[in-house]
Amino acid sequence: MSALIECQNLTKAYGNKKALNNISFEIQAGQPIALVGPNGAGKSTLFGILAGYIPATSGEAKILGHNVGSPELIGRIGALPQDALFNPNLTIQQQLSFLARLQGFGRSEAFKEAARVLELMQLADTAKEKITALSHGMKKRVAIAQALMGEPELVLLDEPTAGLDPENARNIRQQVMALSDETTFVISSHNLEELERLCEQVLYLDQGELKAQHIIGQQTEQQTLSYLTVRLVVKNTAIVSNIKQLTAVSKIELKQGDELVIGYNSSKNPILDQQLLQLLAQHKVPYRQITHGQSLEDQLFMK
Amino acid sequence: MNITQSSTRYPLGLIVNQELVASFASKRGIFVTSVFILTWTWLLFYPISFAAEAMKNSQGGSLIFAALSLLGLESLKNWSMAEFAVYWVVALYLFPAFSLLMASDQMISERKRGGLRFLTLRCSRAHIFFGRFIGHMLIQLFLLIATLGITYTLLLLNNSQYWLEGLQILPLLLFNLIWATSPFVALMSLLSVVINSVRISILVAIIIIVLAGLIINYAASYFPFLSLLSYWIPGTQIAQMAQLSPSAALSSLWNPAMQTLGFLVLGYGLFKRQAI
Numbered sequence: 001m002s003a004l005i006e007c008q009n010l011t012k013a014y015g016n017k018k019a020l021n022n023i024s025f026e027i028q029a030g031q032p033i034a035l036v037g038p039n040g041a042g043k044s045t046l047f048g049i050l051a052g053y054i055p056a057t058s059g060e061a062k063i064l065g066h067n068v069g070s071p072e073l074i075g076r077i078g079a080l081p082q083d084a085l086f087n088p089n090l091t092i093q094q095q096l097s098f099l100a101r102l103q104g105f106g107r108s109e110a111f112k113e114a115a116r117v118l119e120l121m122q123l124a125d126t127a128k129e130k131i132t133a134l135s136h137g138m139k140k141r142v143a144i145a146q147a148l149m150g151e152p153e154l155v156l157l158d159e160p161t162a163g164l165d166p167e168n169a170r171n172i173r174q175q176v177m178a179l180s181d182e183t184t185f186v187i188s189s190h191n192l193e194e195l196e197r198l199c200e201q202v203l204y205l206d207q208g209e210l211k212a213q214h215i216i217g218q219q220t221e222q223q224t225l226s227y228l229t230v231r232l233v234v235k236n237t238a239i240v241s242n243i244k245q246l247t248a249v250s251k252i253e254l255k256q257g258d259e260l261v262i263g264y265n266s267s268k269n270p271i272l273d274q275q276l277l278q279l280l281a282q283h284k285v286p287y288r289q290i291t292h293g294q295s296l297e298d299q300l301f302m303k
Numbered sequence: 304m305n306i307t308q309s310s311t312r313y314p315l316g317l318i319v320n321q322e323l324v325a326s327f328a329s330k331r332g333i334f335v336t337s338v339f340i341l342t343w344t345w346l347l348f349y350p351i352s353f354a355a356e357a358m359k360n361s362q363g364g365s366l367i368f369a370a371l372s373l374l375g376l377e378s379l380k381n382w383s384m385a386e387f388a389v390y391w392v393v394a395l396y397l398f399p400a401f402s403l404l405m406a407s408d409q410m411i412s413e414r415k416r417g418g419l420r421f422l423t424l425r426c427s428r429a430h431i432f433f434g435r436f437i438g439h440m441l442i443q444l445f446l447l448i449a450t451l452g453i454t455y456t457l458l459l460l461n462n463s464q465y466w467l468e469g470l471q472i473l474p475l476l477l478f479n480l481i482w483a484t485s486p487f488v489a490l491m492s493l494l495s496v497v498i499n500s501v502r503i504s505i506l507v508a509i510i511i512i513v514l515a516g517l518i519i520n521y522a523a524s525y526f527p528f529l530s531l532l533s534y535w536i537p538g539t540q541i542a543q544m545a546q547l548s549p550s551a552a553l554s555s556l557w558n559p560a561m562q563t564l565g566f567l568v569l570g571y572g573l574f575k576r577q578a579i
Contacts, residue, residue, distance in 0.1 A: 082419025
């Protein structure tokens, strides 16, 4: 079976500047995939190439075994382009039905499909509105709705929750989770907490280069240590020296006052988590959360 | 709920249809269509009707013929149907001019707001580019048919004995005028790809049509081979067509056909490689 996305030596240059520099990777269908990186890292360029908005300078990008832009991919990929807006003169229903018909739906089926995706995004009441009558968050949800039409196998979401209020952002996360058994989502975002909750894999781009591709929470080849992350209720520096004395603990980092990241050798002490709980109880140190592994932020940026 | 997709897709027809809907729903479309209707209502019921009436009587006719001779259009006096004679000359100049305005925003606004990105995952760029062109050509075709229909009605009201000759000349007029208009629409297709402002695209089109002709004529007086470039200026054959009957004007249509093809090939070649 061919990979869902396959990029080989993909390069995009704007004059002398390389927005993407010879990147190669493969992604299999499955749980959502995070695309992260700082501003200007090349995330939107990669999205643009995969969705066929931007031609690559060199290299090859294939989706479901077909070259990007190939007619075989019509209806099999959905995409939320960053900041794209619908025609202000036509109703949402008119525009979504037209897009559904382009995907191959008949006239009445297209109408139903537009209504279905609007319902998914809790926007059924807006079908007869023009896009100018909607708030920023609603416009974004309409754009996400169009990406879900026809239940595509792959959906590319560029900053899906940027600018949305917490309730709408939560609604979109829930939809992604609900649909992720049938559809593979690739999500670009600066919200690492959100990506950590939603995604299983991460692609980390920086300065146009692919710096990392791994499973979130899984130890990479370079990592010799396992991690436990503890969030305390209140800052407590005294407990750090007690934790250091536990077997196999090799480093502790105190972050943002109330968060401890403990690095240890799990083969020497596989029950460190239980010992840690006992220690915290013994010293009456209240905690909010204990998780195995590092946060996505720490995985990507902690040296 | 999974809704079954039908296996047949007609993306070009859908794009053409959507372009027609979107063109008449936009402020620009409504404005240009309103101006078009007002202009043609005035033209048909005053200048065309008046000139046709004048050409029929000897006193007024000689005045009109003298004016036509001054404009190099004396061949119009050979037309038996005065309404169509005047319509022919007016339409040859007005339709291309209106098409510049009407077809100026084939993709510019949509590309600027990112709307083209909703389409490229669902149809090819060829469908988008040629669908928009065909959509605007259909708009011109509908407008031509409407004005020809009204002119024919005027002819029937004034000279009903020409009903058959009028009916016979209608397809010839339509064929000539649609071809004469096509390079203007194709030029706007090309400019829609390379220019990011509707107003600037109209301005560039006017510069190409008006100034480029003057510059080429001036340069050709020193370097005669440069006169060949004038064949690429839309409307370069219109003055010649206006002096001919519609059947004789058919021999001039190779030039707008060549221009249309050239602009479309260039425009599509650029659009295919463009980041949207």
